[in-house]
Amino acid sequence: MKVLVINAGSSSCKYQLFEMDSESVLCSGLVERIGDPTGTLVHKIAPGTGKEKTVRLEQHFTTHVEGMREMIRLLTDPEDGVIKNKAEIFAIGHRVVHGGEDVTMPTVIDAKAKQMIRDNFIFAPLHNPANLMGIEVAETLFPGVPNVGVFDTEFGMGMKADAFMYPLPYSLYEDLRIRRYGFHGTSHKYIARKTAQFFGKRPEDVNNITCHLGNGCSMTAVRGGVCIDTSMGLTPLEGLMMGTRCGSIDPALVPFIMDKKGLSAIEADTLMNKQSGLLGICGTNDMRDVHAKREKGDNKAQLAFDMAVWRVKKQIGAYMAILGHVDAIVFTAGIGENDAFLREKACKGMEDLGIVIDVQENSTRKSGVRVISKLESKIKVLIIPTNEELEIAQSTLLVLGK
Ligand code: AMP
Numbered sequence: 001m002k003v004l005v006i007n008a009g010s011s012s013c014k015y016q017l018f019e020m021d022s023e024s025v026l027c028s029g030l031v032e033r034i035g036d037p038t039g040t041l042v043h044k045i046a047p048g049t050g051k052e053k054t055v056r057l058e059q060h061f062t063t064h065v066e067g068m069r070e071m072i073r074l075l076t077d078p079e080d081g082v083i084k085n086k087a088e089i090f091a092i093g094h095r096v097v098h099g100g101e102d103v104t105m106p107t108v109i110d111a112k113a114k115q116m117i118r119d120n121f122i123f124a125p126l127h128n129p130a131n132l133m134g135i136e137v138a139e140t141l142f143p144g145v146p147n148v149g150v151f152d153t154e155f156g157m158g159m160k161a162d163a164f165m166y167p168l169p170y171s172l173y174e175d176l177r178i179r180r181y182g183f184h185g186t187s188h189k190y191i192a193r194k195t196a197q198f199f200g201k202r203p204e205d206v207n208n209i210t211c212h213l214g215n216g217c218s219m220t221a222v223r224g225g226v227c228i229d230t231s232m233g234l235t236p237l238e239g240l241m242m243g244t245r246c247g248s249i250d251p252a253l254v255p256f257i258m259d260k261k262g263l264s265a266i267e268a269d270t271l272m273n274k275q276s277g278l279l280g281i282c283g284t285n286d287m288r289d290v291h292a293k294r295e296k297g298d299n300k301a302q303l304a305f306d307m308a309v310w311r312v313k314k315q316i317g318a319y320m321a322i323l324g325h326v327d328a329i330v331f332t333a334g335i336g337e338n339d340a341f342l343r344e345k346a347c348k349g350m351e352d353l354g355i356v357i358d359v360q361e362n363s364t365r366k367s368g369v370r371v372i373s374k375l376e377s378k379i380k381v382l383i384i385p386t387n388e389e390l391e392i393a394q395s396t397l398l399v400l401g402k
Contacts, residue, residue, distance in 0.1 A: 001402065002026070002088050003393040004142075007095040008134025010126060011035055013067050017075065017082060017089070018393040025389075026082040027075065031067035036060075041067065043074045045082060053080065064137045072141060091146045092138050093396030095186070095388070097127035099151035101177060106154070106395040109135055109147040117149065123181070123234065148396040155189045156182025158226035166233075180238070182230035184212045187332065188220045189227075190391035194384045195328050196225065198369055206327050209319045211312055212386065213342070214333035215243040215285065219312070221319035229322060231315055237273055240315065241308045243285035246276035278304045287335050287342070309345040316346065320353060326379050329355065331372075332386040343372065347381055354378030 001021060007014040016028040029043040039061040045053040055074060061067040072086055083089070094109070098120040107113045117132045135147050156164075164180040165173060172178040191210045196203040203225025210220045217240040220230040231239030231247075241247045249272075258268050279285035281304035282293060293301035320326055331343050340363040347357040356377035361370070373381035 001090045001397070002083065003396050004089050004092045005095070005389045005392045005396075006092060006134050006138060008064060008130050008137070010130045013064055013071075013134060015071055016389045016393075018390065020393060020397060023390060029071060029074070031061060031071065034061045034064055034067050039067065041070055041074075043071070045080055055080065064133055065140065068137050068141055086142060089142060089145055091148060091396050091400055092142060093148050093150055093392040094131060094135050094138070095152070095392055096131040096149040097152045097183070098124035098181070099149070099153050100181075101157070101179075103149075103151045103154055104157040106148050106150045106399040108399060109149055113149055146400055148399050150186055150392040150395045152183045152185045153181045155185030155220070155227045156180070156230050159229060163229045178234060180230070180233040182218070182220070182227065183232045183236040184216065184218045185227070186388045186391045187212050187386040188218070188222070188230065190386060190388065191330050191332055191384050192222045192225050192227075194369065195330055195382065198382065198384070199327060207323050207325055208328045208330055209316055209323070209326060210330045210332065211316070211336050211346070212333045213240075213312065213331065213335035213339070216245070217242045217247075217335070219315045219319065221323050223323055229319065240311050242277045243287075244274050244277045244279045246272045246280065247311065278308065281307065287339055291341070305342070309342055312342070312346045316350075317353075326354075328380040328382050330382045330384050332384050337383055337385055343381070343383075355381060357381055
């Protein structure tokens, strides 16, 4: 059974075609710069295997429809195609950023679901319109094939009011639904399930803290498979320090900076989202470059790294307090999976709290799910590679009763 996963952006479209019986990726691709005079399409057949083959195209894609038509042509190419006919695709799963308060699980797309995505344009003005466009293009190009929306905010709906409310006038929640929603939910949900699998238990019987540390960073406290708190909020700006985002700061700083620097609200938003975080402190948003600079004695790069670690560590402590019992701390995403030094620093000095990292094991490069804590560690420290696309594909089948 084959499921196509689509992640549509305003001028791009990422896709992966899964064979669900073997959970393997038949092909993946990315159409970029849709609408520009020259767009690109990179299509990978059997990615990550010995048979990987890449097709690169440079051409003008007027709209997403043209980009996705080209994708279908490559999928069904008589020579290199991974399917004979687009009718082989059983269902299409779409990443949708914001489902507001109404969406607590993956949803089969119908008129009501589309309206709900529209109703949440206000919270994700760049993403939700593009996600909806991806759905509508798929409806046109794959008539009769079910479309399923899998929402970044779904998992955060496990939070209770004490965790999701901001201590602002209650009317702001009533009038505008201002509350914490959380993001990266698809990744956090996948990791919660994989963590339970690691222990050979049901998700209901496992508590974990997940550190999704990539260009965007977020952490969740998961009790019995349910997200009871997460670090991102109304927007993906809240919480940890990230590549270019500041994360949580004193809110009074915003009007202060606007006043002193003469910034508009949009300029202040850009400053916090695009010019802050690692980039704001040391001039690069890529953690590999931060390390390279730090190792050459760059004090600001060292500070940026130390600040990022400090915040992860503080969040681990906070989530241990609200969970009471923790089975595992899980690191995932680009930094979480690859940055041994950050993991070591974030877990160091917590032996009395039941976390004993195995420095040797932590710094040995291996793939797959790994334990990086010592045997005596009461709380296991794990690395679990995230796979949001597979989670979307599996959720798509699940909601369709397969
Ligand atoms: P993601 O958003 O999940 O793709 O993660 C991107 C981040 O992962 C970037 O900051 C990269 O620098 C970081 N990253 C990738 N590989 C490594 C590595 N080997 N060591 C440290 N950071 C890494």
